[in-house]
Amino acid sequence: MKNPVCRDGQIRRPGLVRILFEFLFPHYCKVCGRRLDPSEEELCISCFLGMPRVEYDMKSINPTERMLLGQHSLVRAASLIHYDKDSTYSNILFHLKYWRHPSVGTWLARTGAMELKEKGFFEGVDCIVPMPITFWKEMKRGYNQCTYIAKGIRQATGLPIINNAVKRVNEHSKQAGLGKYQRWNNAQDLFQVTDPSLLAGKHVLVVDDVITTGATLCSLIDVMEANIPNLRVSVFTLAVAD
Ligand SMILES: [Zn+2]
Missing domain, CATH: 3.40.50 (Rossmann fold)
Structure with missing residues (x-):
């Protein structure tokens, strides 16, 4: 995973179910539109850090x-x-x-x-x-x-x-x-x-x-x-x- 460290500072690695879910139903960054990694939520890490x-x-x-x-x-x-x-x-x-x-x-x-x-x-x-x-x-x-x-x-x-x-x-x-x-x-x-x-x-x-x-x-x-x-x-x- 690219970004196992979440924005709230917690280390959170996505489970197998989450990875599979993201593969079948991909999510996209609400700012730049890039496809999100399973470890990311709503915003990609670079858009989050650049807020x-x-x-x-x-x-x-x-x-x-x-x-x-x-x-x-x-x-x-x-x-x-x-x-x-x-x-x-x-x-x-x-x-x-x-x-x-x-x-x-x-x-x-x-x-x-x-x-x-x-x-x-x-x-x-x-x-x-x-x-x-x-x-x-x-x-x-x-x-x-x-x-x-x-x-x-x-x-x-x-x-x-x-x-x-x-x-x-x-x-x-x-x-x-x-x-x-x-x-x-x-x-x-x-x-x-x-x-x-x-x-x-x-x-x-x-x-x-x-x-x-x-x-x-x-x-x-x-x-x-x-x-x-x-x-x-x-x-x-x-x-x-x-
Ligand atoms: Zn983004």
Whole structure:
């Protein structure tokens, strides 16, 4: 095997069944498209090592926190990679959202969460809330991609996922191509708290795929702050467009 050392630092050699499975049903790197070795998951080792990572430490403010400044309940925020629409790494988000490979979100979130856990990012957090999408969008797509990201964090931390406390009631017109001011205006009245008792008094980790201006996340946090007593919020996104 070329890469018996996994990205999480564990030595993991693929078994015979895995090798046979990969031979019959090959997987491909979600960034460069190269066929994966049985020892690789979702990304080839060179794309994994070349990821445009966002540095995180508890002392300095990072780009994600900067976009969420002004949210009173915010405790901390982090993203895993920098997002650039012209980079091949944007393929990860296409696979996650549109090409029906949400497992890449679970795997990447688990990998990132294991590192953030070492740095104390999840200290005091009680539960995970995936960014909701509308009922119709979920029907059309077949899944909420943020739930898959939340699953990866749960695997790394053991934190429970709460899906039924907040829902998305409106779909704004597409954010892509809009200016910053238009995006902020566009993100009003998108969410509704359906069961405040599920989150009252808790430190909630809100999970999203990518943060571009922070408008949608701020809209969700505003609604939660207004309707849920004694709430604290942290945020994790796979990518940040800074
Ligand atoms: Zn690759």
